[in-house]
Amino acid sequence: MLATNKSTERNLTTHQTSSDVRVFRPLTDIIETENDYQIRSEFPGVEKDQVNIKIEKNQLLISAERKANYEIKEEKYYRIERSFGLFKRTFLLPEDSNLELVTASFENGLLLVTIPKKAEVKPRAIEIN
Amino acid sequence: MSIIRWKTGQDLLNFEREFKRLFDGVIPFGKTPNNDDSTYENSVWSPLTDIVEENNQYVLHMDLPGIEKKDIKISFSNGTLSISGERQLENETKEKNYHRIERSYGKFFRSFDLPSTIKSEEIKADFKNGQLIISVPKAEEVKPKEIPISVN
Secondary structure, eight states: OOOOOHHHHHHHHHOOOOOSSSOOOOOEEEEEEESSSEEEETTTOGGGGEEEEEETEEEEEEEEEEEESSSTTTOOOOEESSSOEEEEEEOOOOTBBBBGGOOEEEEEEEEEEEEEGGGSSOOOOOOOO | OOOOOOOTTHHHHHHHHHHHHHHHHTTTOOOOTTOOOOOHHHHBOOEEEEEEEEESSEEEEEEETTOOOGEEEEEEEETTTEEEEEEEEEOOOOOOOOEEOOOOOEEEEEEOOOOOSGGGGOOOEEEETEEEEEEOOOOOSSSSOOOOOOOO
């Protein structure tokens, strides 16, 4: 079970958006459990109501605009390592995703989207008579 | 000669740190890790930080998404401000498939040399939405002063 399922791996990959505007991709972990897929994306410094989650067909789109919480005046800064602007990412969901039951939570700048698997495709043990 | 356990990637990480240290020593807010500090030696990632100077204070903005407030340790000693903690990957041992792991896990550590012209007893920290904001007030003598000039 530790080997990755190639078909879902392909499905869960992100695709590139062809846009002229600089768009950042939030760092994301994708984890599959027996019952669901979990997408965990980092949106530090963003308020909960600024995070958008959309499902279109079999695509999950997450986005948020991150604004700097300070103004840069007269070049009085020592380090700028963080990025500000639009953070956006799209995921193709596997066929066995139950799109009706997708849930999301946002805590400490971390977005967790849970996509349950459809019941019928859960692995089932078959006994030999 | 004793046998030392080799940690994957540790050499590279140490090299990067030493290289940064060469330059950080000469600029304000540079990192000054103490070699004896085990927190520093065992840390595996460094949170991204912005440092901005305002009229009355210096402000450090640090990204720590997905971390609980109680898991962040901030200390100030000998002019050095240190931030450390840990982000755990999983507590459960359930069977899981990891399709993508881009976020960093494990112990994190960062430290900065603060200017001497600060009020160290008035350093304040605030944590919200995975963002840590540390304000360091400036000492009175370095605050910019406006001197009005009367024109006749």
